[in-house]
Amino acid sequence: MKAYFYLCLVITGLLSCSQQKDYHQFTGDPLLYCKTVKRLNDVVLENNFPPVIASRNYAYANIAAYECIAAGDSNYHSLSGQIKHLPPMPRPLAGQNIDFNLAALLAFVKVGNAVTFPEGVLMDYYNELKEQASDAGMPENILNYTVAFSDTIAASILKWSKGDKYAETRSAEKFTVTTEDGRWIPTPPAYAQALEPHWCDIRPLVLDTCSQFQSPPPPKFDMYKNSPYYKEVMEVKNTGDSLTEEQRHVADFFDDNPFKLNVSGHMMFATKKFSPPGHWMNIVGIAARKAKADFNSTVAAYAETSIALFDGFISCWKTKFSYNSIRPETVINKYINPDWRPYIQTPPFPSYTSGHSVISAAAAEVMSHYFGDQFVYRDSSLREFGINDMTFKSFRDAAWEASLSRLYGGIHFRSDIVNGNQEGKQIGTYIVEKLKMKNDADSKMFASKQVRAQW
Structure with missing residues (x-):
């Protein structure tokens, strides 16, 4: 008993x-x-x-x-x-x-x-x-x-x-559009007003000010045929006129337009995809899974990457609305070909610098810190939208492809993407240096011993 x-x-x-x-x-x-x-x-x-x-x-x-x-x-x-x-x-x-x-x-x-x-x-x-x-x-x-x-x-x-x-920016004054040469005006098909022109007034998380890493001025608007600006305009047009299938794929893959307005005759309808920060949130998940990161490291990687995205947009929007630069589509339509259209839809805010370039480069610096400089991964984020995967040698490689997608898509000049990418790198590096989130010296992720469900 x-x-x-x-x-x-x-x-x-x-x-x-x-x-x-x-x-x-x-x-x-x-x-x-x-x-x-x-x-x-x-x-x-x-x-x-x-x-x-x-x-x-x-x-x-x-x-x-x-x-x-x-x-x-x-x-x-x-x-x-x-x-x-x-x-x-x-x-x-x-x-x-x-x-x-x-x-x-x-x-x-x-x-x-x-x-x-x-x-x-x-x-x-x-x-x-x-x-x-x-x-x-x-x-x-x-x-x-x-x-x-x-x-x-x-x-x-x-x-x-x-x-x-x-809350204060919800009731701030609307952005005033001017007719001065080289300045941004609304673009087709929606001709929407400038999106969040006061976003640079939002309080940053890690940056000291919104202008801490502001990019230098863009090339001066000048349509003289030998000017640096004109050459950038023609690069956008010529690239868009002769896109390869690979370039189209890159443009589609990083289009990340959360609300594309489609116009067919008198009919209009929208199609949705992840926005650029949503795309990078997906990439964190893909990387964490491949690295077999434990729960706490996964949360930390998401948190610091989201901080970089948040501060990256604040910095970029300060640059955008400081210089208020015209979009390639507007320039080409006015001075070269009124019927020209970019491969992807132009978003409703000034051109310089490229937002996707800034936030992608910022996120890439944080993720390189967590997962390594040469972290090879396959990005399957766009499968649900019928877009084939892409494989990248590193997060910085992906960030640069995201930047180039804006040239292939016809919505940004080269100076927008080059200087935007550099601005994002500076922001990401600063955040990595400033935030000490984990005791480990390098904060690299280690494989978890926990049992994982299929995902």
Whole structure:
């Protein structure tokens, strides 16, 4: 009888350990975090968030998740004090058993839900995560403590986010279009007003000011046939007139137009794809999966990359609206061929510098820091839009291809992309040097020993 009693105790203990292991496997799966970021990415896509606002959505959600991780892992440092205007974050209360991975997931979703629309769009997924954790064996008291702690982090991040002047820019004056030669005017087919002309007033996260890495002036507008400017104009036209299939693929792959307006006779309809920051969020997930990064490293990589995207757009928009440069399409239509159209659609804001060039180069510097300078990967992000994969030798290689896509697409001059790429490199390098998020000297990712689900 005594032997039977001890056997029952052993079996009960093993079942308990098994149950605990199950829920840790669920909440500790780094691919679950990648899927969660993709959930927000899909919301951003479906609701037509422009790239600059999308970068804000990703940044605050990922920072909220990161602060949960930093609270539970002494190898990671809070961004409070590193981002000088980020206040100290709430700390876990003594005696509370918290699953910090689940806290990170829930904080990401709650903040992501709050900064997007429609209201409550992510809350079904939020509840689904809690139910899945419970079904995987998480004890009720741990789940309750985790939710409570996650809520304090999310509330703190949302309160802090309200001081970035985003609300004020919603009611700022509209951009005034001038008729001066060389200045931006709306382009077909929508002839939309300038997008977010006051985005440079948004509070940066790591940069000291929006003009810290502002690019030098673009070539002077001059349509004399031997001028540097004219040569850049003709390069855009001649490239667009003789695109190879490979160049078309690159242009399509990095088009990343979140709202392309299609016009057919009297009919107009839109097609949607990821915006540039959404594309780079996907790339972080692809890299984390290939590197077999653990949960915390994955969250950190997403967070720092999203910071680079956010600050990159603020810097770029300062450059764009300081110089207010005309788009290639407008110049070519006015001075060379009124019927010429770029291969991809011209977005509604000034040309210099290229936004995709800036933010891609900034993201590439951060990701090179995490995953390595020669990280070969296959980008499958565009499969859902019917666009074939591309393989890159490194993140910097991908960033340069993203820059060139703007020349192939006919929407940017060479100076836009070269100087934009350089501006982004400076921003990314500065962020990597400024932020000390992990104790490891090189912060490179290591393979996780956790069991991973198929993704």
